[in-house]
Amino acid sequence: MVTSYCNFHKKPLFFHIIFTKHIILLTKILILDKGEIMKLKKLLATTIAVSTITGLSYAQETCLSESPVSISKIEKELKPLLGNAKPVSVSTSPIENIYEVILEVNGRKIPVYIDCSLNYLITGEIIDVKHKKNITRERVIQLKKEEAKEKAKKVSVELKKFLGAEKVEQLKNIVGEIGLANFSLVDVKNIPSKKAIVYGNKNSNLTIIVITDPECPFCKRLHNSIKEVLKDKNVKFQLIMYPLPFHKYAQGLSEAVVCQNSNEKSKKLLDEIFENQANKEKLKEISEKYKCQEGKDIIETHKEFAENVKVGGTPTMIFIIKEGKGLKISGAYPSEKLKQIIDVIK
Template sequence: MKLKLFFAGLMSAASLAAAESCLGGGSKVSTSEVQKALSGILGNAKVVSVSNAPISGLYEVVIESGGRKVPIYVDCNLKYLVNGEIIDINKKVSLTRERLQQLQSQANSEKEEKLVKILGKDKVEMLKKEGLLEAVNIVDLKSIPKSNVAYGNGNIKIYVITDPQCPYCAKLHEEIKKVLAQRKDVSFEMIMYPLPFHKHASGIAQNIICQNDNAAKQKILDAAFSYTAKGDENGLTSLEKPCNAGKQAIDNNLKYGQANGINGTPTIIFPKGVAISGALPADKLNKLIDILK
């Protein structure tokens, strides 16, 4: 939440005049030094570059979180952080917004190049046609945690980062059932990812993980999504059953998500590590499965 508020604060106005930079004197800090200085503020965001800022006495620091790069500004001694936009008064333009657009364009180009190597040009063009290229993230499939509950028996494995108390996850769950009713070549591997602001989610996820039988796991998750859709707090409470093995598995799942820029649920991970967040409808899921299988 701190990081989201921090990003939101970047859009506040701060009019400053252009001049020299921190690097004018020949000294430059490293990305690791800036990362250390800002560690208490940036959370899981990573410092990717340090360069001249458009005004005197500041560095421009580009940070990355969840595949998004954002410019922020710190003073030359790393004591102060400027939370706002740099505006060119004469041109009446936000230099920060221009830089954001430049970074986004660069990120999209880099992502497209990676996707072409992974998928081939034809499939990337199909993603563009579906209007999903910007929404796509690339994650590491080799280190993905073990599935906590599975639906379907097909050879095409689709991983779903999900929260048993997430309303959008409940919506996606119904769409997944529609897909499974239409095709037998796919299986959905659910990875429990309880968000901290859902008070029942962790206890329910632990209960699911600690069941020995997949059918029992499905029964609990199906019930959790049903109660979530109806806003039934008592029903959700009845499904909570913490266990040590479940807690350890969830900790591992959360570490994977944080390392791969997964910031919310549901997130769907298709073959070859192509990830898209959101409750996609069944027809869109089917198209993406066919494109990415």
């Protein structure tokens, strides 16, 4: 099962080129209409003219050996350029005389390309024009699945120590084997209690911390699931506001929610915000109307808690499975799946 959440580390996608011994021009190939083809012709004409003026020339080079290049050789040649990136595999690519190199950066694997002479290192996308396939993107998806599967295996071992093998198997049946990659055990300390926003039974034996952003569309999805779950489940959901910096009104909206003078009023306002999430004028109005200094201070404690449990995006739930220990689950789950997870953990 694939779940979604607003990623704190969301960044725009760029295409790069890194120079080793020579200069190379990298062009992204797209499927174009007639108007775009004319624009592309003009761009290429300009590129050729610039190349002529600057006196650049490109020599045809071929691999002299049939033997595949080794990872150690790649690492040695590119060490000054790689920083904290580490080559973990090298293989042939769909383009003759170009190798695919998988780099591991901060635990994530990404494909780059290098020619057989090790003169040109290229980062970008290979697109199969004939078959209309983005080969690089497909490779990235494959690598992510492999990473998730590997992580899920490790998570499964850890969870068995706290939940037992039977419950872990039940969770696997609910979310799928790869779905366990969204689970992790965390130490839970100093849960913010001042102006706590609680949905459900505050005296329930099961507390679920929900780290949410009022402007995150996936948080809205989970919020609706929570309200459905509470129709027939006796649990406590305690909300922690974690406004993400790329959501324009999230900070002000979060402050507005905790500035209310009762739990019921906080819930009512948060419900209103999620219901009107697409109405940016409404969000702006609410974010400016109810802010207070106390709210700002409270949101800072909420952010500190979220960062301490290493939240990478919203929504994130933490099931308190015993004192000081929680099961962290990332992503927005539909109500039926969430009910099943609760039944296993409770």
